[in-house]
Amino acid sequence: MARLTAPQSRPLPTLRAYEASIPPSLRPLIRAYLFGYASSTVPRILTLFLAHLSRRRKNIDVLPEDCFVPSLARILKGALEWQRFPTFCCALVGGSTFIEARDPHRPSILKITLRRLITRVLGDVSGRGHLRLTKWLSTFIAAWFSLQLLQSKEQDAYIDRIPSDDDEGVTTETVRFAGRTMDLTLFALTRAVDVIVGELWSQRKRKRIAERKWTKIEISISGLTDSAIFASSCALIMWSWIYMPSRLPRAYNKWITAAAQVDQRLLVALRRCRYGEIKYGLETGQAPLLQSMCKDYNWPLDYGDPVKSVPFPCEVVHMGTGPNCEYHALSRWVRSFRWAFLTYLPINLALTLRKPSRKAFLRALMSSLRSSSFLGSFIALYYYGICLARSRLGPMVLGTSTPACQRIDSGLCVASGCSLCGWSILLENASRRKDIALFVTPRALATLFPRRYSWDLQWRETLVFAASTAVVFTCVAEKPERVRGVLGKVLARTLIA
Known part of the structure; x- marks a missing residue:
């Protein structure tokens, strides 16, 4: 008698199986x-979800169009527009990889054209040199047109409508400004400089080690470069946060303000x-600003009068x-550590x-x-640096x-805090x-640039x-380990067919 067996279920196809069914030339595009779609939508969906939970907890009523489902639909649908980031990513990667011939015996027409252009301009170039230049040129062309795709989308923040007079009376003239993609451009520039400088330093290191001339100073430079870059960058950012907040993206400015937990009246002061609106020893009508803080914190009103309190x-x-500066720095560390820990732990x-x-x-x-220790130390060092300039050194x-x-409170105290805070990065591990x-x-x-x-x-x-x-894409094709950090891994995974 035949033995009956239960039919076995077929295993579900894996992501790699789906990817294998896609033609190799289309895989990088997809x-x-x-x-691009995930990076555009996931952060906004998380923000929407947290805002929705906050409104539910506080019993805040919202308009029907601002409810969770309609807002989620707008996020998912908006990212599909052809002038958005996902299409930009597809055009950039597709343009830089699609012209590469998968069959070496049947190169694409565009690749042949680029080779001829390279030969005409630069003369005879080695085969490896041809590959590098072809990759560089194809990516350059794709990057040029893909960025223009993003730049073509109009945004109210980059459009001014100015009244003007003509023969028909008063009309409105539309003046359009650029700068919407500046953050993306500076990100690419930073990565390209990192690739070039890193490669030059790596070549120098190999040469110096072979000659047995690699010194302790050069070892220290290699170990402290990332920390010094972070500290310098934070100095610029924190200076701008105090004196030129419009130079920072709105969301970034808001996050720094939330982490700093500072009274806005102090920033204004x-x-x-x-x-020069507040001058010590002179009556300029600015006393009410800090005197309102004095009332809230139960201080003498003279604390907020620049004529009577110098400084x-x-x-x-x-x-x-x-009044103790060291105790204030310690309390800042504790509060900031707790705030950061409650943020980082659920994510990790x-x-x-x-x-x-x-x-x-x-x-x-x-x-x-x-x-959390890094962020707590960052904020504590910032405030203690201000106190060092004002009350200690x-x-x-x-x-x-x-x-x-007047000189100290006109910028030196803030500069002191800005120069110290970024060195808290030494608490993080080297890979981070x-x-x-x-x-x-x-x-x-x-x-450093206008918005x-x-x-x-x-x-x-x-x-x-x-x-x-x-530069970055060519480096990924030739030496992917040179593009450091998470971006290098993402690009290597994306660009490989």
Whole structure:
């Protein structure tokens, strides 16, 4: 009698099986589009989800169109527009990889054209040189047109409507500005410089080691470069946060303000000292600003009067923790550590759910503790640097005269805090330092440029982006380990067919 067996279920196809069914030339395009779509929607969905939970907890009513489901639909649908980031990623990666012939005996027409162009301009080039230049040129062309795709989308923040007179009466003239893609361009430029400088330094290191001339100073430079870049970048960012907040992206500015937990009246007072509206020893009508803080914190009103208090007591900067600067710095560290730990721990624990284990849990806990210590030290050093200039070292070096106090509170105290805070990065492990440094550097560079500029000059930004992206993509094709951090892994995974 035949033995009956239960029919076996077929295993579900894996992601690699789906990918294997896609033609090799199309795989980078699809990966790039999916990556761009996920990076565009996931952060916004998480923000929407947290805002929805907050409204539910506080019983806040919202309009029907602002409810969770309609808002989620707008996010998912908006990312599908052809002038958005997913299409940009697809065009960039597709343009740089699609022209590469998968069959060496049947090169594409565009690849043949590029080879002829290289030969005509540069003469005879080796085969490897041809491959590099072809990759660079193809990526340059793709980057140029893909960035223009993003730049073509109009945004109200980059459009001014100015009334003008003509024969028909008063009309409105539309003036368009560029700068919408500046952050993306500076990100590409930072990565390209990192690739070039890293390769030159690596060649120097190999040569010096072979000659047995590699010194301890050069070893220190290799170990401290990422930390120094982070510290310098943070100095620019924190300076801009105090004196030029419009130079920072709105969300980034909001996050720094939330982490700093500072009274806005104190920020306004520092800006007015910087730009000469508050002058010690002179009546300029600015006393009510800090005197309102004095009322809230139960201080004498004279603390907030620049005529009677030269300078303002450091207790004003401490915002209720007492007159001792060291105790204020310690309290800042504790509060910031707690705030950061409650933010980092849930995220790190969620990442362990993929492969839960006791070791993974301990690793998530230690990572949260280290990152929270780093952020707590960052904020504590920033505030203590201000106190050092105002109450500890500044009076010893510059004196206690009215002009000296004015000079300290007009920028030296903030510069002191800015120069110290970034060195807290030394608490992070070396692998994290490079990722964090490369994350903040483009934002620091953005503070040196206007957020908007003339539309006629947009070609300069496009040229920088295209050349920088071509450098990075060519390096990924030739030496992927040279593109450091998470980006190098993502690009290597995306660009490989």
